[in-house]
Every structure is written in C-alpha cells, then in structure tokens.
Amino acid sequence: MGYVIPPPSEFWVQPVVSFQWDMPGKTSKGRRPGGIQTPEWGSGICDCCQDVPECCLAFWCFPCFACKTSKAYGECLCLPLLDAYSCIPPITMSMRVSMRQRYGIRGTMCNDCVYATFCTACAWCQMSREMRRRNYQIVLVSAKTS
Structure with a gap:
C-alpha cells in the first residue's frame, strides 16, 4: 500500500514576508509594515548579538544595567536592586509582565518566572531591546514642572 502525495498546486503554502525598519538589512519580529505592533517579543531571549555592547554591560555589571x-522604562532607578533578596527575582518578573501588558505581547507568568529566575541578564537585555524597538516615549502624568 503506497502513499499518495498530492501535486504541489494542492498544498497550502503560507508566504514568508519580511520588511525593513530603521536599519537596512535587518528585519523586525515585533513590528509589521506601517508601525503596527505584533503580539510577540521583538527579539528572542538569547538574541544578545543584536546589541553586543548592551549585553556586555549586562554581563559585566548587571546591577548597573538593570537599574x-x-x-x-519609567520605574525607580534602584528598583532592580531588590531582586537580590529572593529566590525568584520579583522585580525582573514584574517588569516583564508589565512590559508584556504595555506592549500587548503574548506570554505567560510561568515563562516570565522561568526567564526571571534562570536567564535574568538575558531577560533584562530582551526588555531593553524591546523598549528601544517599540520606541515609546514615557510620559509622567503627575510630574510637576517648575
């Protein structure tokens, strides 16, 4: 009994579309043409080669980079220093959750917990790349000007 393979015209093929933004030759996972945001992180958790100086800073002086x-991101400068006092870094995890909610990125608390616990520096690098990629301006509503 043999297998019957349909001719190629009967296969459903999804086209692959890539586009460019800001830097020629680079594609963005987190954006569609026209600035429409997709519900995914713009870079992977281990895409440290996208910004080597930033990842070097995170590796060699992680507290400075996290702060x-x-x-x-618009949070307190010293907030990440509180992560040193628990098993699961609550600040890293809450920043990831907040960023996912702000930018409409799909994900789970479980993944955020795993990345915050075992890939802390990579998680902060990913968040930094995402902020730069999304390029949202932070507006402090209750800020007083003098």
Whole structure:
C-alpha cells in the first residue's frame, strides 16, 4: 500500500514576508509594515548579538544595567536592586509582565518566572531591546514642572 502525495498546486503554502525598519538589512519580529505592533517579543531571549555592547554591560555589571533599564522604562532607578533578596527575582518578573501588558505581547507568568529566575541578564537585555524597538516615549502624568 503506497502513499499518495498530492501535486504541489494542492498544498497550502503560507508566504514568508519580511520588511525593513530603521536599519537596512535587518528585519523586525515585533513590528509589521506601517508601525503596527505584533503580539510577540521583538527579539528572542538569547538574541544578545543584536546589541553586543548592551549585553556586555549586562554581563559585566548587571546591577548597573538593570537599574539603567528600569529607569528608562519609567520605574525607580534602584528598583532592580531588590531582586537580590529572593529566590525568584520579583522585580525582573514584574517588569516583564508589565512590559508584556504595555506592549500587548503574548506570554505567560510561568515563562516570565522561568526567564526571571534562570536567564535574568538575558531577560533584562530582551526588555531593553524591546523598549528601544517599540520606541515609546514615557510620559509622567503627575510630574510637576517648575
């Protein structure tokens, strides 16, 4: 008994579409043409080669990098320093959850917990790349100007 393979015209084929933004020759996972955001992270958890200097800073001086990223996100500068006092880094995890909600990125608390616990520096690098890719301006509503 043999298998019958349908001719190629009967296969359903999904086209692969890529596009460019900001940097020629680079594609973005987190954007569609026209600036429409997709519900995925713009880079993978281990895509550290996308920004080597940033990942080197995260590797060699992680507390400085986490504080810098937290401040850029609009949170307290020293907030990530609280992660040192627990088994599961609550600040890293809550920042990932907050970023997923703000940018409409799909994901689960379980994945956020795993990345925050076992891939902390990579998770912060991914969040930093996402903020830069999304390029949202932070607006402080209750800020007073003098």
